[in-house]
Amino acid sequence: MADDLAAYRRKRDTDRSGEPSGRGSGGSEDGPVFVVQRHDASSLHFDFRLEIGGTLVSWAVPKGPSLDPRDKRLATRTEDHPLDYADFEGRIDQGYGAGTVVVWDTGHLENLTEKDGAPLALEDALAGGHLKVALHGQKLTGAFALTHTKMGGDDSNWLLVKVDDEGADRRRKPAKTQPESVLSGRTNEDLEE
Incomplete structure (x- = not known):
């Protein structure tokens, strides 16, 4: 897994940035995690990360995840991040x-990916270009x-789409109306101040 983080380490000086070095363990004993980080950099976007194979496989989603199954969100694959980045x-x-x-x-994620009616490991689903997960978070729930x-x-480029299930909501727009952290209650603007 160390090789999976080579691009992450090459792009940043973690001593100066304060970001996790990836040398810690991170992760959870309760199963794989997901995290969505609101990142106000050169442009505001959401970093959508899934624990797969010992790292956080990551996509940048400019408009943020949607709960509306009609929305197809562009998700650009970025470098894998270390598990200890999940609470950064x-x-x-x-x-x-x-x-x-x-x-x-x-929160936690559950792999729902199948191929020919049989469960497919997330690593294989990622390599095949299609995966389906259930998210058990505070703002995002369902598949x-x-x-x-x-x-x-x-x-x-990938597409991120909400599956039409009990977690779907065509009216609620959490990416626009709920900017705060689920861990600290802070917003990006609070950190600027």
Whole structure:
């Protein structure tokens, strides 16, 4: 798994940024976690991260996750992050990703991916370009699907879509109306101050 974090370490000086180095264990004994961090950097976006194979596999979602199954959100695959990044909040003063980060939502995830009626491991689903997970968070609940697409000829582009289930809500827009951290109650603006 150390190789999975090579790009993460290459892009940042964790001593200066205050971000986790990835040398700690992180993770949870209760099963795999997900985290969505609201990241106000050169532009505001949401970092959608799923624990897969010992790291947080990550996508940048400019508009944030939607609870409306009609919405297809662009999710651009970024470098894997260490598990101890899951509770990182703070201000990155300079360098890659400079800006503020809060934990917008977090909880456990459940793999719902199947192939030919049989469960498919998340590592295999990721490699195959389609995965489906149930999220058990405070703002996000129910199933979400991520599908690899080469929109615009960009191999890093995926689509994030809410599955139409009991967690779906066409009216509630948490990405717009609930900017605060589920851990600290702070917003990105609070960290700027």
